[in-house]
Amino acid sequence: MSAPRLFICHHILQSVPPSNLNRDDSGTPKQAVYGGAKRARVSSQAWKRAARISFAEGVPEADRATRTKRITELLAARLTGKEGLTEQQVERLAAALVEPLGIKKSAKQDDQSAYLLFFGRPQLDRIVGLLEGRMRQLADLGDEALKEEIKQLSIAEHLSKGHPAEVALFGRMVADLPSLNVDAAVQVAHALSTHPVQTEFDYYTAVDDEKDRKVEDAGAGMIGTVEFNSATFYRYATLGVHQLQENLSSAEATADTAARFLDAFTRSIPSGHQTSFAHRTLPHLVLVTLRTDQPVNLVSAYEKPVRSRDGIAEESFTRLADELTTISETWGTAPALTLATYAPVGAVQDKVTDAFGSSIPFPQLVERVRTAVAGWLASGEVR
Known part of the structure; x- marks a missing residue:
């Protein structure tokens, strides 16, 4: 049944x-x-x-979802100013938090994902909260040691629960990591x-307010068309x-x-x-x-x-x-x-x-x- x-x-x-x-x-x-x-x-x-x-207009800014390629940048913003981290340490930790997700990077921007990701801002806050009290310690680790420590945090799991209403409504599809998908x-x-429609054209002109019409032509500063129905x-x-x-x-x-x-x-x-x-x-x-x-x-x-x-x-x-x-x-x-x-x-x-x-x-x-x-x-x- x-x-x-x-x-x-x-x-x-x-x-x-x-x-x-x-x-x-x-x-x-x-x-x-x-x-x-x-x-x-x-x-x-x-x-x-x-x-x-x-x-989203009825949701506080901090609780909203966002669709973006800039997850690393958003994580870095949350790490900035915490526990005395330098800018370089912030960028390194932010990149380390994203790496376990296995998300493809943009070919043009190394700090962006290749496609848009849809997630809740509070989910990122919770991920950053996993580092509370040990950010400097983690930032001082070597690359391999840092990678192993971040693996223990189950980042993907934290993006797979506690969805904001927007993600619950409209879903999420991540081809590289099916565990992040939300139906x-x-x-x-x-x-x-409900009826047949024909497209029409609006011919418009724009006037140059500073044109001296005593010595210049009186024509429009710009003309164009826009289609409408x-x-x-x-x-x-x-x-x-x-x-x-x-x-x-x-x-x-x-x-x-x-x-x-x-x-x-x-x-x-x-x-x-x-x-x-x-x-x-x-x-x-x-x-x-x-x-x-x-x-x-x-x-x-x-x-x-x-x-x-x-x-x-x-x-x-x-x-x-x-x-x-x-x-x-x-x-x-x-x-x-x-x-x-x-x-x-x-x-x-x-x-x-x-x-x-x-x-x-x-x-x-x-x-x-x-x-x-x-x-x-x-x-x-x-x-």
Whole structure:
């Protein structure tokens, strides 16, 4: 018999005005063909990073995770000024602490790793704490003796436990050292527009404020173009509560992290060209379904693209309501709990209410999710 599982599926409809949230290598807003129509797309990596940054804003700086190639530099910063170590001794000890991990070094920077590592700042503090009271003694050892002493500290073990919530949510993969891998509790889909989208161009000019127009030409100091589009996006992410619990080893932390992820993912938005477009909006709809069978992405609601000259959001609501109802009836797998926050949606209000239930204020929705997760962890039931 398989272990109990609980998935929190996040379904969001959000309209974004002219913007370039996530561009390709030529500066064009990313796109995808779905259902035979070209859609606006924001990559999962872009929205995942935005959600991670939003999540971290509620965490004290010292307790946050970081993704970097500079683990040696961060360790050196923690060793600096301790027990009278010289700069050379600090660098030597920091390098010695990283060496047992077997992480490949960058070909360009010897003091950096070849790839980004994701870990918690408190984990580094605990590693440095292993040297407390004997830093000078270790720094005076020869290379081989120092290496043998550091081996006894089980550095990898300390990076494999006590994960911050960010690492527990988004996981970690280190090809060189599988023991450091952490299975992600969160999966994020590429956001797609519910309708066809065409890319447009903004031709802009910039004025040289110091140009003397009495003696110089009156032309612009700079001209250029930037590509943009506007779209109503369907966004989706799923959180495996059972995996999050395994990563965090605390029921209270799991329930709190699940609730905070919902808030962070909902409010987050990629920052591409944000100064030019001021594109930050809040969703029309936040739909949360808790499932004990498997996660279900409802993007198939938009396989046939929405086409309208009188607004996209209302029809997008209807499609999503129909898809949730159809999947539940066809497969016999209705969610264990459905919660939603949305604004009034005119003529389709009854259909939306039947599928999603009555709208509740978003702060209340977040607390309901927190309570449901805590209850499931305690009793195995979703209420």
